[in-house]
Amino acid sequence: MLQTPGAMACALLFRLLLLTALPTSSQGNHLGLTSRLRYSTFLDPSNVIFLHWDFEAEIITFELQVRTAGWVGLGITNRYTRVGSDLVVGGVSPDGNVYFSDEHLVDEDALEEDGSQDAELLALTEDAVYTTMRFSRPFRSCDPHDQDITSDTVRVLAAYGPDATLKLDWECTFVKSIFLLQIVHPDDLDVPEDTIIHDLEITDFLIPEDDTTYACTFLPLPIVSKKHHIYKFEPKLVHHKETMVHHIVGYACGKASALPKGISDCYGAHPAFSLCSQVIVGWAVGGTSYQFPGDVGISIGKPLDPQWVRLEIHYSNFHSLPDVYDSSGIRVYLTAQLRKYDMGVLQLGFFTFPIHFIPPGAESFVSYGLCKTEQFEEMNGAPAPDIQVCGYLLHTHLAGLTLQAVQYRNGTQLQTICKDDSYDFNLQETRDLPSRVAIKPGDELLVECHYQTLDRDSLTFGGPNTVNEMCLIFLFYYPQNNISSCMGYPDIIYVAHELGEEASERVILEDKTLKSDL
DSSP states (O other): OOOOOOHHHHHHHHHHHHHHSSOOOGGOOSSSSSOSSSSEOOOOOHHHEEEEEETTTTTEEEEEEESSSSSSEEEOOOOOOTTTTTEEEEEEOOOOOOOEEEEEEEEEEEEOSSSSOOEEEEEEOOOSEEEEEEEEEESOOOOOOOOOOSSOEEEEEEEEEESSSSOOOOGGGEEEEEEEEOOOOOOOOOOOTTTEEEEEEEOOOOOOOEEEEEEEEEEOOOOOOOOOEEEEEEOOOOSSOOOOOEEEEEEEEEEGOOOOSEEEETSOOGGGGGOOOOEEEEEEEOOEEEEEEEEEEEEEEEEEEEOEEEEEEEEOOOOOOOOEEOEEEEEEEEEEEOOOOOOOOEEEEEOOTOOOEOOOOOOOOOEEEEEEEHHHHHHHOOOOOOOOEEEEEEEOTEEEEEEEEEEEEEEEEEEEEEEETTTTTTTTOOEEEEEEEEEEETTTEEEEHHHHHHHHOEEBBSSSSSTSSSSEEEEEEOOOOOOEEEEEEOOHHHHHHTTTTOHHHHHHHHHHHHHHHH
């Protein structure tokens, strides 16, 4: 196929990038034909499609292994339609010849070859069980049919067929959201030899048949004779017929004398079950384990450190399934090999409240939550030092499109602390920042949450249910202080007026109560 001068220039640029990214064999070919690719995951529920990948110098290398004797394909798609998705396809024909092409979907089931071939084949083999294809491509090309690979969530598209006939079958096509450009790989982190493993879990809890349940219980942290650091946590999930656990959060508590027993509604009739508000560990849908950077950890064992945890589990039982028992929780890893800094978690965003509302039929609606750190000294009860942010977790519900936290100083925007322009509710994971972000007292932190409600015909209110909405960002920072959250909230009376309703005494009371709480 003839290429335009622009396409030829793009192809040349890609090959120059490839030469830069892949050193000669005498230097050790880091991402070559047989080199180990650090990251991997299955792309389908039946574990038929396995993906390895790694990246270097604006080039990403994929290796797709599929249990088939036919063609295989891998590419990038978007949130709403597969039309326009890019798909690199390849296989081994019956006569033993290899075929390989950079293509895109022109409709739901038809492929067309790209004018610019920006994928570089490294290896393609077929044996009695698998077809395996390894190739490289640039993060960005000049081809409008190639989707960019960014530091946001990426929706990876994988497909395969039973033979060499290149035809899409949606039963053999899968999409999975992945954070491809990860900052740190767990294998790069040290595991202390004196590690103590401790489980914080609810045991044999009968999930109510309601669509939303917040179950809370109080659990002790390990008793240690000297200071330790929690350096890692991971979810402990019981697999059911459908996903029911929405999130799990551990809040730090002091002594047990004032804490209630048993399991109860976190925000129900028994107010004691909402005690303790400082987040120390948290997991949400799609997340996996997270190990803190090597110089920070959550302190336990000192006199003022937490001794107990309020474990909160949000269950979503949309289909009112009966007789479902759960024993989920969070596993924490501790060590006496202390890190340099004690870590804390700061919650930012928009106060989750019934008057946080999003109109129906909106292509894009933005909620803002402003944190003014000039109040930190008063909130902390002592002068608050600068803090360094090293990681983050983003959280909205199903209507969330994008989130970001932006730092301002003296009225000037400094930088975006963290963001995801392709947010997926089903992939909420704690992520590392590429570099630490310093926040000084007086800085302003603005959280922006973009929503889309084209499929809704009534108001979406902020609230705890999955069909409600939230706008939250959790920052992992050091050194730890006494501040657990710094949230923005609306003018309730103004909102009530805009909704065309009178501001009742209840609304005014809620407004006064909210201001006094903050």
